[in-house]
Amino acid sequence: MNMASIGIFIFTVIYITVVNAGFVNVHCKTENMGQYGQQSLLECAVKTSEGVTDVVIRTVSWKKEGVDDPLLVFHNGKLIKKQPGYSFAEPSWNNRNMNVSLHITDTAVDDQGVFTCMVMTDRGGETSETTLKVTAKYSKPTIISEPEKISQSTGGTLVCNSVGGYPKGQIRWFGELNEDWTGSSDMEVKETKSGLFELSSKLTLLRGSTYSKYTCAVFNTSGGKEDEATFEVPDGQDASGHSGKEPGKPSAQITKVVAPLVVIGSLIVGLLVVMVFVYVRQSRRDHQEVCTFESDAEKGGH
Template sequence: MNMASIGIFIFTVIYITVVNAGLVDVKCKTENMGQYGQQSLLDCAIETSQEATGAVFRTVSWKKEGIDEPLLLFHKGETIKQPGYSFAEPSWNNRNMNVSLHITNTTVEDQGVYTCTVMTDSGSDTSKTTLKVTAKYSKPTIISEPEKISQSTGGTLVCNSVGGYPKGQIRWFGELNEDWTGSSDMEVKETKSGLFELSSKLTLLRGSTYSKYTCAVFNTSGGKEDEATFEVPDGQDTSGHSGGEPGKPTVQVTTIVAASLVIGSLIVGLLGVILYKMRSRRDHREVRAFESDAEEGGGREVDKEYQDTLA
């Protein structure tokens, strides 16, 4: 359709609209939601008065704001459509009151304001409707920088989520569900397809790190779409080491072993002193018993035995 034909078409629409106002009414849904990569429907239907019952369509036109050429046009019994656009009903004809627009593969560029214009042999009307496009963000992924971090060393957590629309937000939460978003730094990139990539960094200070952090992605309406959790190791491995060279005890382990040896030596020494005192007391009692027996005459027998031994 050339510019002259478009001009004649517009003039005709205006003329018929004024002459037959109220006989034909185009009813379109005010707002429609479309999902990126899916089919979308712009819902419009025709209502007529009794005077226009059985009206026959001469022209149906769908245009998008900012684009000169119609996306879909029925005129003089012929349907002209751009790729990806069609009537919602495949068997649509010039007496079908459902003039809804069907979009095969919704993209970000499809978002906007659309105008549906209908001309019949009994009147004409025009109505506008809006399409909003959304795309769900991917499940967040979290990596650490450096790759191996612990609660004692600190580091940086990086959360990424891609493929969403409109622009969303990444938020951070600690193990007690406290909000750490204010301490993070988020970066937003727009791809060629119009979708967004979100990346957020959270720095963990050495010595003040919790054991668990959650990264959640929220859409533009504030609704949470998905989340991921990262658990920060406490720095101890299964061998009792805490980040030293494999097979070698760390300073902490060495200190514990040395302390255990010192304590063990003290305990052994204390037991030796106790045993020595107990033995001394026993010997002392035996001497006193011997002296007591000597006082009662037992000493004479001992002297006699001693003299016999000398003889």
């Protein structure tokens, strides 16, 4: 059957469906989820009014919005149109089987969208719509450093990559204390020929970084974390045994230790000064009392 003939018979089916509406209804699941590269099922079934029995299906037509050619057409007991990768959900389907669900063998990103199922029986017919959403899980992130050998003292750049996901996701960075460093990173998104996405994110580490671990995590479009990877930054030293950090700029870890010691030392020095002052003052007072006592004694002797 050529395209003109298919168009005529579809028009005829629509007309008959309108005239006989009410006896037969097509119920489709509103939304279906499909995984990229896996099988997908668009669920639709024919329901009849009470008392209507022995229904025979004459025509079933599956179409996708935005695509001119039907994906699947059954008419007068024959499958007259079937595009590769699409079939009835039940392999042994016949014109008395009320399950008219569509089976997709190898789900692609292009399969995402709105589908229309039109059914015509000897008791009437109806058209119904259903939606397919396609997802693909991103690969486990990988982290490389630029240059290859970096340390906390030299700094550098960490590059995180995750591929093969859909819809577009996000890469986020976290420090060893779970601080969010995403705002300091630069992410790039590429779309492949298959419609999947490749994510790449760069995080620049300044010289003298105090963090020894950084985690790169990939999140899907719904905000759920799919996987993560961790990179350990060594605390490198040069040949002389020095850390290589700029002179006069102690690390934050050293500062955290030294600062309390300075405060404690200051308190001890202050306490010693007070004690010495009190001691000197007390000594002077005792000396004055001794002198006064001796002077009174001399006067009494005369």
